[in-house]
Amino acid sequence: MAAEIISLPQFRFDDRPTLAPGVAAVIERAIIEGTLPDGLKLTEEIICRKTGVSRSPIREALRILERDGLVVREPRRGVRVSKLTVENLDELYACRIVLEVLASELAAVNATVQEMDGIRRTHQRCERLLRTDHMLGHFRANVELSQRIFNAAHNLPLLGLLNSIHKQALRYRFLAYQMSRSARANSVRNNTELVAALAKRDAALAGVKVRQSIELSHEVIRACLMERTKRDGRRIKSG
Known part of the structure; x- marks a missing residue:
């Protein structure tokens, strides 16, 4: 299900050059503090709706989070919050x-x-x-x-x-x-x-x-x- 990111706060970003880092920082805190639990699927569509940001910076934000080990990208399953093991x-x-x-x-x-x-x-x-x-x-x-x-x-x-x-x-x-x-x-x-x-x-x-x-x-x-x-x-x- 596209669950899912109902706990992500509503945000608007006005500083266009830092859109991707700004979105990544919001999602990062939500992941670290358990608002977005491990295993949760993150969809570009829902993040776009919650943040008011277009898909291009959303994709870049997800790449930042993937680089930092907070999300994983799975073939045919999309992006999910990394599991705690x-x-x-x-x-x-x-x-x-x-x-x-x-x-x-x-x-x-x-x-x-x-x-x-x-x-x-x-x-x-x-x-x-x-x-x-x-x-x-x-x-x-x-x-x-x-x-x-x-x-x-x-x-x-x-x-x-x-x-x-x-x-x-x-x-x-x-x-x-x-x-x-x-x-x-x-x-x-x-x-x-x-x-x-x-x-x-x-x-x-x-x-x-x-x-x-x-x-x-x-x-x-x-x-x-x-x-x-x-x-x-x-x-x-x-x-």
């Missing part, structure tokens, strides 16, 4: 550890005073949002914190690699945040230690803290993903 999670997190450890080590050395201040303030916002149990706000603040640390590494090739992996990994992180408050609490606790290491300019300690955080996150998300798979299986049987 344990296998894909394991592969992504093997990459995350290597890249984000390096980014944190470089950030500890290269971050400017202004960048460190921004990292601290964003982390403090994460703490406040955890206390108020604002899941979506906390998730978005945590994404911003990660991006600030990546930028503070001041390494453009590394940033390019991180951004591609990060977009795919965020879908799994959102699932864990959605299913487990302890995942959000763990994130804040681990980031408190990471921010302290960055403030001390201790690259080795920052790398250790990131590795520990990602390994714990991997375990939690894996458990959440397997629980979701079991739950969906029970729903199919009962249906």
Whole structure:
């Protein structure tokens, strides 16, 4: 069915040169935050109707999302949101550890005073949002914190690699945040230690803290993903 993209907000784009990236950004956020679930078929016709954008930039937007691993193009079946799987999670997190450890080590050395201040303030916002149990706000603040640390590494090739992996990994992180408050609490606790290491300019300690955080996150998300798979299986049987 052309389902389907009923959850995609109504958008109008006036800045014509950035139409395709703008549409891609809207769909990207909807995929990452689960508004467009994995496996959902994305049709140009419905996206056109929702965004008021012609088919040419829509096709380009879908190519951008395909490049970033958020959608897949299947012969005779069209474009669908990529599925979340344990296998894909394991592969992504093997990459995350290597890249984000390096980014944190470089950030500890290269971050400017202004960048460190921004990292601290964003982390403090994460703490406040955890206390108020604002899941979506906390998730978005945590994404911003990660991006600030990546930028503070001041390494453009590394940033390019991180951004591609990060977009795919965020879908799994959102699932864990959605299913487990302890995942959000763990994130804040681990980031408190990471921010302290960055403030001390201790690259080795920052790398250790990131590795520990990602390994714990991997375990939690894996458990959440397997629980979701079991739950969906029970729903199919009962249906």
